[in-house]
Amino acid sequence: MSLINIRDGLIVSLCVLVHFIYKNRRRRLLPFPPGPSPWPIVKNTFTIPLINAHGYYKELGAKLGSKLLYLEALGQPMLIINDISIAQDLLEKRSALYSSRPAIPMLNDVVGIRTYFAFMPYGDYWRIHRRMFQQHFAEKHLARNQERAMEFIRKGLLVNLLESPDNFDEHIRNCIGGIAVSITYGLPVQRKHDPLVRFSEETLAVAGTIAAPGNFLVNIVPSLKHVPEWIPGAGFKQVAKKVRADLVKLAEEPFEATVKIMASLAFSNIASQLRYLYYDRKEKRHLCALSQTHWKGIVIVQTMRPRQFTPNRQQQWSLVVSYEHNSRINRVAGLQDYIPSFIQRRPDVLTKAQKEVDDVVGTNRLPEFSDIPHLQYLSAVIKETLRWNPVAPMGIPHHTSEEDVYMGYYIPKGCTVFANAYAMLYDDEIFPEPQEFKPERFIKDGRIRDDLPDPEYVATFGFGRRVCPGAHIARSTIHLAAASLLHLFDIAPALDNDGNPIEVIPQFKQDSIVAEPLPFCCKMTPRTGRDAKGLLKAYMGSDSI
16 A cells, blocks of 8 residues: 555544544534523432423423423433424434433333333334334224224223213223223223223323333432332332232233134234234344344244244233223323313313214214214314323433434433423414313314314324324224214213202323323213114123123
8 A cells, every 4th residue: 555545544534533523522512402500410300390290391491482491310311392393303303313212210120121112212122013013003904903993982882881871981991991902912801890901001000100200219310229128218119019010910911811812813913913023034134133032032933833822021011012002092092081171171062073973974873984084073173182181291201312413402312302292282372272172273164274283193192213103093993982972972061969060170190101181070971862772782782892
């Protein structure tokens, strides 16, 4: 090699080195996004709210005049996004940098669960699970899942509401939970009080409180995970033992029940399809980069017979999250918020929506999925319901895998990023009078407006590569269930002993990632002139669904 070539190579190398030094120095000199004034050492640790964080950060953003906020707690940087466009720029257009998840010490280290798909860090292992979800929940399979949803809505919701309307909350839980069990495991579900549905609901509700940032101090101070159980104040470790036992039971028992009856199933549920997980030579090379444990836990050779299919923990945890995606989000996202919206906020909306359903469906049959595109006002009602009470007000946090610069602000690597859906959907620049329940905001000339962010697609089910894979199933199920309720029932406030309406003040749990409405009273009665019993006669019975 000549001296000239060596010299040129050194010059190029030096230029590249200077470029990166300058680039990194320039980035470090850039400011962080606006945020509250930090204290010495502890920074913003004591200003971070444990409850109603979504409301606090919305007000803080208004005070600081910024929809992008930066805080730091005990060395952990945090980014709060209060704007839809910013969230789309970062979490979707730059998803390669913003698709991971932060560690949750209470869940990962104290409970000891690291294979929870929704909270799994971004990487090869996550992508394999995601591919499996996408294969099963793809749009091409929607008709199959809708068929199961319709059966549960008619047999497990409408019939039960007709027979015992006072227990509407239990019926909604059992119906939507039953759809999730059917889609996920293919197991039969009792029409009322199914034990698996109830146990799943209770277990996943506790898991949601564990994953919420402010409920356990160990999530803020990770070193507390090393505290012995006998130390006063270490009661969270006893909680973790119970939660782990319940989560393991939830992962194993329904999965094993599916395996036992797999030979008689039509392979239409996600559990049975795990043994047909697609892979080719390229996929195999991709998987070989994983640890041997993950390789054995995920890949099931296509030629295996059912009797050779052995349950493993990796697949079991994927199914737990499949159940959660289909049940908790679906139920909370629509039906339980839908009712108080009508009876308290805007009872006139009920009348308008019922008239539309009557005009489209008539009185001699039940609503079908094919009716949904023609129910424009009902669609607006559902969009407003999702906007009025976002399912997950702060979302599940993202995590930056590399540093970034946005709008002249420096965003460090390892930053926990919260997409504040509440602030986005209560932005009065986009949605005037956001506290008011106004379905009309989404309607123009009798059609759904296309110039407004759609809560059925924006913010409600996440952003970018971490968007809920079963969102389209949830949307269609909510629409059919809502139309069916309107078609058969009137919804009104319950009456006290003096015959006066009991005011419904919507309240929501503050200790979980999901904003679940607290129990409330209402009166559901068959509509006058509607033969509810006749329309539901073919769906009555006591057999399992």
